Amino acid sequence: MGSMPALPTLIEGADMHDHWRRHREWLSPTLFILPGAAIFGVVIIWSALQSVWISLHDWDGMGPMTWVGLGNFEELFRDDNFYTSLKNNLIWLVVFMLAPPIGLAIALLVNQQIAGMRFLKSLFFVPLVLASVAVGVVFTWLYTPGIGLLAIIFSAFGATAPALLSDERLVTFAVVVAALWPQIAFCMVLYLAGLNGLSEDLIGAGRVDGARGWRMLRHVVLPQLSQVTFIAIAVTAIGALRSFDIVSVMTQGGPFGSSSVLAYMMYEQSIFSYRFGYGAAIATVLFAIMAVFIAWYLQSIYKAERGNG
Amino acid sequence: MPKLQLSRVTKSYGAFHALKAIDLSVDPGEFIVMVGPSGCGKSTLLKAIAGLEAITSGSIVINGRDVTSAQPSDRGIAMVFQSYALYPHMTVAENMGFGLRMANRPKEEIRVAVERAAATLRLTDQLEKLPRQLSGGQRQRVAIGRAITRSPEVFLFDEPLSNLDAALRTQMRVELASLHAQLNATMIYVTHDQIEAMTMASRIVVLNAGRIEQVGSPLDLYRNPDNQFVAGFLGAPRMNFLAGTVEAIVGGVATIQLAGASAYAMPLRPGADLAPGSAVTVGLRPESLTPTDGAGIPGTVRLVELLGRETILYVDAGPLRSVGSDTGTANLTVHVASAVAAPPGAAVRLRFNPDDAYLFGGDGLRTLSAPKSI
Numbered sequence: 215m216g217s218m219p220a221l222p223t224l225i226e227g228a229d230m231h232d233h234w235r236r237h238r239e240w241l242s243p244t245l246f247i248l249p250g251a252a253i254f255g256v257v258i259i260w261s262a263l264q265s266v267w268i269s270l271h272d273w274d275g276m277g278p279m280t281w282v283g284l285g286n287f288e289e290l291f292r293d294d295n296f297y298t299s300l301k302n303n304l305i306w307l308v309v310f311m312l313a314p315p316i317g318l319a320i321a322l323l324v325n326q327q328i329a330g331m332r333f334l335k336s337l338f339f340v341p342l343v344l345a346s347v348a349v350g351v352v353f354t355w356l357y358t359p360g361i362g363l364l365a366i367i368f369s370a371f372g373a374t375a376p377a378l379l380s381d382e383r384l385v386t387f388a389v390v391v392a393a394l395w396p397q398i399a400f401c402m403v404l405y406l407a408g409l410n411g412l413s414e415d416l417i418g419a420g421r422v423d424g425a426r427g428w429r430m431l432r433h434v435v436l437p438q439l440s441q442v443t444f445i446a447i448a449v450t451a452i453g454a455l456r457s458f459d460i461v462s463v464m465t466q467g468g469p470f471g472s473s474s475v476l477a478y479m480m481y482e483q484s485i486f487s488y489r490f491g492y493g494a495a496i497a498t499v500l501f502a503i504m505a506v507f508i509a510w511y512l513q514s515i516y517k518a519e520r521g522n523g
Numbered sequence: 524m525p526k527l528q529l530s531r532v533t534k535s536y537g538a539f540h541a542l543k544a545i546d547l548s549v550d551p552g553e554f555i556v557m558v559g560p561s562g563c564g565k566s567t568l569l570k571a572i573a574g575l576e577a578i579t580s581g582s583i584v585i586n587g588r589d590v591t592s593a594q595p596s597d598r599g600i601a602m603v604f605q606s607y608a609l610y611p612h613m614t615v616a617e618n619m620g621f622g623l624r625m626a627n628r629p630k631e632e633i634r635v636a637v638e639r640a641a642a643t644l645r646l647t648d649q650l651e652k653l654p655r656q657l658s659g660g661q662r663q664r665v666a667i668g669r670a671i672t673r674s675p676e677v678f679l680f681d682e683p684l685s686n687l688d689a690a691l692r693t694q695m696r697v698e699l700a701s702l703h704a705q706l707n708a709t710m711i712y713v714t715h716d717q718i719e720a721m722t723m724a725s726r727i728v729v730l731n732a733g734r735i736e737q738v739g740s741p742l743d744l745y746r747n748p749d750n751q752f753v754a755g756f757l758g759a760p761r762m763n764f765l766a767g768t769v770e771a772i773v774g775g776v777a778t779i780q781l782a783g784a785s786a787y788a789m790p791l792r793p794g795a796d797l798a799p800g801s802a803v804t805v806g807l808r809p810e811s812l813t814p815t816d817g818a819g820i821p822g823t824v825r826l827v828e829l830l831g832r833e834t835i836l837y838v839d840a841g842p843l844r845s846v847g848s849d850t851g852t853a854n855l856t857v858h859v860a861s862a863v864a865a866p867p868g869a870a871v872r873l874r875f876n877p878d879d880a881y882l883f884g885g886d887g888l889r890t891l892s893a894p895k896s897i
Binding site: 413415416418419420421422423424425426429433434437438440 | 597608673
């Protein structure tokens, strides 16, 4: 009789085991995904939703929030600074699209089996390891009137370099060029990895078929790199839209807000002007624009995965 | 005029010589199969002919034209790759017509060439599909079709069937052989599969360590290998190699003492450089050994493979010594052309006709026994 109570426990244990075995197929992936999903939910989804909520209020960041409905958005769409920032974001987006093709060109160049290419490759790689703040500082020096590298080059030809960072028309381009440098390096690394994965047989087949030079690139190599190209373009587009740090370091949006972008404007309104509701409204608009690219990105990945399956 | 002429073709990577002065002449319409162990240089040689690998020295002449330094597309060759190497983003028709398109041929000519090749290969219904929508066998046929549309002087195949399953491989082997007959084309085919070599080749080229060991018809190579390497490479299961000693030589017949067994009289080939007392290797094909009730080499059955109409016996033949064996005892492979019930552990006696045995010895382990009739 003394051993009787132990029996139900045993059976229960076996039951648990059985239960686990039957549901293992969906339970274990769920358990593995859970921590990541929780962090993503709190840090990304919850913050984004909260930011939308804040955008419907007037709030200085500390005091009570006042409901204003779509008031912040109405003000935003009448704000000239918003359109300047939006236009600058567009310039960023367009100029940034030079990064994938230039990155590809450099990748093709340094991928040649020539002595010294490893060294050259590492030189092109440098901007990627620099903090973007450092890149911004370096370019600010480069543009400095009188003593910067640009000024020295111009004076060698007897000309005077434009003061890029204080010229309202040129300042955004000057900042984008600085940001383009590491972006090109990033695209180059993506393409180098892609070129490493090229099928040697396919290149051989192309050579037997008489594809040479540009036609080899166009018909045999590029189609194999389409996945890399897609990632390069998507990441570059999102990078252009969320640009903030280099603007902050080089111009702080100046002169007179002429080089501001949406991300910087949001920061400036929230932190310097204590208008968190207005800043959140800018963030919401920026999020909506990015969502278009993200949706396109996800849809393409989803389609590619279904195609392989 | 030979279709393909290789003269002293050499390929070196620094101090490593992948190809060592290869000479080969291929006549129009021949089906040449190049075989050899991994790293023997067979694929390198094929790529050198294709122009995908530059050679270090020597010359390659195709159809009377020196193409040693010509581009792959200007050599009059077409190549079928092991991985098929189909352009994944192009349809079957585009894949097959790509070479002509790159040669700037008119659209109509390309269409006709593609449709004719597709009809030959039963691909007419697949022309608008992408490679990934096709089965392995169909992809293989598209790769062959791409070669056909180029109407090359020489077809090059780099282990084209090794990615297919066994049944499909047998089928494609037959199809390739009939395609060869139908096109009357010159083909060079690299494989490590000796069944492909034996069944398809008009001549087999056996390569080893960057050198040609022997060239000849499949049966010729099987019956009269020049040396121990060729004898060991062709034939499955592999030839048995046993250690022996020359006891005496009388009138072109050597008496060979097999280590641990009796002596056998074996006819020598004229000019065989052999003296009494020298060590030789005796080669016995598995089918030359027969289980017997009478006198013979005693052994114990270790393993039996019953294949239905034939049986492979693996026999521990105690006192004999295998060449290259660490254990000191000989493991003989015996092929019997019928089903044999021999449980593992059973004692057997094996006999063989000394005329069927091979003798190898001396420089390069050359064949010393008399040639066998085919």
